[in-house]
Amino acid sequence: MTDKHDSREQFAETFDQEIDPLQKYEGGFRSIGADPxxxxxxxxxxxxxxxxxxxxxxxxxxxWTEYMEDAGRHPACPGKRHVEGFVDYQRNELGNSKQTTKQKLIHLNRVYKFWVSEDSLPQDGSYNPFKKVLDDTEWEEDNTKTPPNLSVDDVADVLVTVKHWKHRVIILLMLFLGIRAQEACNIELSELNIQHDELKQQYPELGTHDRLPDGVDAIYFPTRYDREGNKSKNERIMPIPDELKVALVRYLMVRPDNGKPWLLLSHTRHNQMGNSKINEIWKDYFHPQYKYGDDEKYDSITSHFGRHYFTTWFKKEKDWNRELVKYMRGDSIKGKDGDSLDDYVHPYFEDIRERYLEEIYKFGLR
Structure with missing residues (x-):
């Protein structure tokens, strides 16, 4: 039987087609200093x-640029095999999920489509290796697998190794509040109310959002309609347990005070942190111990584990009312006794606060 690569070469030669049409632009891109x-x-x-x-x-x-440098090809003129190799690199070496890898390709595809629209560049719409791989790849995840069933002590054993205060805050925010990575990135200082005089002086905007209750440690999460990137349809206010408060205070004491509104700042430019970095931080501490292959029973632990662990704890371990769990997760929910959404946020917070603080897991962190 003829090898697939050989047959493609034969077809291309016979019908005067190019298998790797961007290769011829490699020298041109390398000869100039401009970066597309x-x-x-x-x-x-x-x-x-x-x-x-x-x-x-x-x-x-x-x-992508780093991968292509290792592959010996300029990143602006890939072949389909380079994009396929990048997918394999993301999945098997970086340990990213199919959906995370797909999102990265979607963003790279948007860059490529911009190049196609740019008259000064040689790419045209007849060949797009990113779109080809996006269309040809099976992106559905195996939904039958779940993360490992870790005890509170198991999680605590990992958390005590997290000495970097910002990293600890990130992981604890997601474990204690059941939030998504992008929701963590989107938290603004005004939405975080911590009873701490020194922090109030350092950050005058801390806890000033008008939806926050007075005099208690709490955090407010806007809806998807009020904050780009948030997925929840309903706003919510959540209590801040002691272990999370300690981590937040210690982080905020050393956080760059550069006037940016976001709680979590990126390491280098001190701008809003991206959700991909949050996932990397989770993997840094939970892998390789809780990293699993495609043929193993469990899903590897990633940033989504916090939301899964939070939900499982309150629904199964503590047998909370489904409506209250949905409120804490920001899921769709009707107002109390038919009230509007604006009317139910504070009553629900009052319903959950004391019981939540009593029953939320304690990791024994200092």
């Missing part, structure tokens, strides 16, 4: 003016 990714950044990302949007592009761009 910078053109995309200037023309598209700088116009959006949102750092979380920028982060969602810069991370896959940086990873």
């Amino acid at each position: 990714f910078d053109l995309f950044t200037t023309e598209i990302l700088d116009q959006k003016g949102k750092s979380n949007t920028r982060n969602n592009y810069t991370i896959p761009i940086d990873q």
Whole structure:
């Protein structure tokens, strides 16, 4: 039987087709100092003016550029095999899920489509290796697998190794509040109320959001309609347990006070942190111990584990009312006794606060 690669070569030669049509532009791109990714950044990302949007592009761009450098090809002129190799690299070496890998390809595809629209660049719409791989790849996850069933002590054993205060805050926010990675990135200082005089002086905007109750440690989460990137349809207010408060105070004491509104700032530029970085932080501490292969029983632990663990704890371990759990998760829910959404947020917070603080897991952190 003829090898697939050989047969493609034969077809291409016979019908005067190019299998790797961008290869011929390799020398041209390397001969000039201009970077086509910078053109995309200037023309598209700088116009959006949102750092979380920028982060969602810069991370896959940086990873793609590094991968292509190792492959010996300029990142602006890939073949389909390079994109397929990048998918394999994301899945098997970086340990990303199919959906995370797909999102990175979607962002790279948008960059490529910009290049196609740019008259000064050689790419055209007749060949797009990113779209080809996106269309040809099976992206559905195996939904039958779940994360490992860890005890509170198991999780605590990992948490005590997290000495970096920002990293500890990130992981604890998601474990204690059941939030998604992007929701963590979107928290603003005004939405975080901590009873701490020194912090109030350092951050005058801390806890000033008008939806927050007075005099208690609490955090407010806007809806998807009020905050780009949030997925919840309903706003909610959550208590802040002691272990999370300790971590938040220690982090905020050393956080760069640069006037940015977000709680979590990126390491280098001190802008809003991107959700991909949050996932990397989870993997840094929970892998390789809780990393699993495709043929193993469990899903590897990623940033989504916090929301899964939180939900399982209150629904199964503590047998909470389904409506209250949905409130804490930000899921769709009707108002109390038919009230409007604006009317139910504070009553629900009052319903859950004392019981939540009593029954939420304690990790014994200092």
